[in-house]
Amino acid sequence: MAATIKDVAASAGVGIATVSRVFSGAGAVSPATRERVLAAARDLDYRPSAVGRSLKTRRTGGLGLAVPDVTDPFCADVVAGVLDCARTLGQHVLLDATLGDPAREAEVADRFAEQRVDGVIALPSGIGDPWSSFVRTGVPLVYVGRVPSCRDGGGTVPAVLADDADGIRSAVEYLVGLGHRRVGFLGAPAPGTPPDVREDAFRAALTALGVPVDDDLVARARPTRDSAYAAAAGLLQRRSDLTAVLASGHLPGEAAVLVARELDLRVPADLSIAMVDDIAWAELADPPLTAVNRPARDIGYRACELAARGATRRGPSGPVLLPTELIVRGSCGPAPSRRDRARH
Amino acid sequence: MAATIKDVAASAGVGIATVSRVFSGAGAVSPATRERVLAAARDLDYRPSAVGRSLKTRRTGGLGLAVPDVTDPFCADVVAGVLDCARTLGQHVLLDATLGDPAREAEVADRFAEQRVDGVIALPSGIGDPWSSFVRTGVPLVYVGRVPSCRDGGGTVPAVLADDADGIRSAVEYLVGLGHRRVGFLGAPAPGTPPDVREDAFRAALTALGVPVDDDLVARARPTRDSAYAAAAGLLQRRSDLTAVLASGHLPGEAAVLVARELDLRVPADLSIAMVDDIAWAELADPPLTAVNRPARDIGYRACELAARGATRRGPSGPVLLPTELIVRGSCGPAPSRRDRARH
């Protein structure tokens, strides 16, 4: 159907090698011939086939990108960053969603391998490790947003992450600075194999500030609306003495807002809320939500640079850590005194 | 580097044709040989190369998907739907962002063509028409969310759309039913070449209900936060007699909420707000926003089915129209009487 290099060569009365040189830019072609070839190509609506080229050059110009859910604002931003960078690098992007499911991760990784992508960018589930197989085959692999906890895989694979620990720390310091002593934490999966960086940071920050940390203060949820809601409701009901809640993502953040509304807790008068991920609605909520912003787009961009450049080993300084930023809005206030709470 | 079919054949002591048969499933292979081949493949960590296969079979198994912005919740949902369907169909997805820019659309289309995707799904900007070139080359093309207005391209290309006109109509009927007579409309680009379906529907719905429609009631904005905000601010200030606003997207919807807050308008007491696109924060806002939901995910799914199946011509019933749904929440109330407004 589509014209091939042979058709163009025949039509222009030259050899296929010459046509190839015209289009690939390599080698010298006289201006006259070039023009003739170009004209023939235009006539035939010829477009070099990437698959022919890929076969010969052994580069497809494609990057594999796997995220749990493109619908998640953080993931979407990462994708946007990757797309942005890939475009400037002349690469294209194969996107797939893993839903955080190891089985689907494996499928996706398989497909990327079969497609012979030039590099892979993955936001790993952390359970199992289908991705590390790429390092064996010499395909650049870069983790984003998270590194798998498994010792074998995550070791020296390049990664681009937000400095979550620092972000959590700044949020905790902010809350404690406002006088809060009983701060709840809405965190990641319950018996999650990977120890949660953020939960650890939360505990560390509190103890560093001399605030005793009670195991009862943290509730964990899977990354779904329902699970987050259940966790938030559970936490807020069992610990009605909480004066602040820190949500480790926008899902638990949303849940906290909803549950607070349900329980008729005024924000921030009765309960201060802060969350990780400064997504669009944080500003729209009433009151606007204080949030720790992760530079998702930059993360994607940097990761894509690494993957395309063929970075195959983590730098000496470890994974690339991008700074977070605490965006203070109206959802956190001074801790209510005991009297205030009693009155309410 | 990676093992090829030849390596496997040699290692298993068979011909490459046999190896091919084992992996492609076509043709008969004795159980014994199959086992031997599989074992050899496992040993060598062999994975058939999609590029070799594509060259021969002339199918890449890839679908091109172009949306203006993956970060936009509607687009993200469309992408999720496409991904979902593609997976069940065993296709992969090349994603790119166009930013609604015709020049970038052309680049993306070019790349898809070069990559020899099996089908293309595009959410077109409507200006220019880089996509229709695919119908000439026989590559299935499906529009989503919108069809380009240009007569030449959009004619018979399959499309999957939300029934926007109906959605707008139901929202307008709802507002007018609440007693609103002066309803503002926040619509699409100003002198947009494509006549805006939604704006037309808005005018039609009002006149059908016997409510006079004033050109002054509609404000238009480009799809950016700033532009939407400016339009909303302009509209609400110049027409302080408005009792309701209908936003034709989540961006103008967001702007309306913000501007109302800025102007100290109580929602819905002073101003009712409704918008198109029922995105996550609509429920989080205070009051929760009434919205017209477009089944974005389904749109993506259906479009992918069509593209993969190779639908190359629009059905006799025109584009696939998926129903919208009016989600009533708390942001719309009865139109304030003149007295109420005066008092405020």
Added chain:
DNA sequence: CAACATCATGGAAACGTTTCCAGAAAAGGG
């Protein structure tokens, strides 16, 4: 047991490129 259908297999020719190589033509130097 002959004749024949079926099955399992390997060789070889595509598919559309790039690139090495060698030859021809043009350009430059004496």
Added chain:
DNA sequence: CCCTTTTCTGGAAACGTTTCCATGATGTTG
């Protein structure tokens, strides 16, 4: 004007598959 570079060009061999075809080995049927 001849010899040496340089520039331009085409043939042919990859790249990793699938698939057509021919061949030999099994079964099957009368």
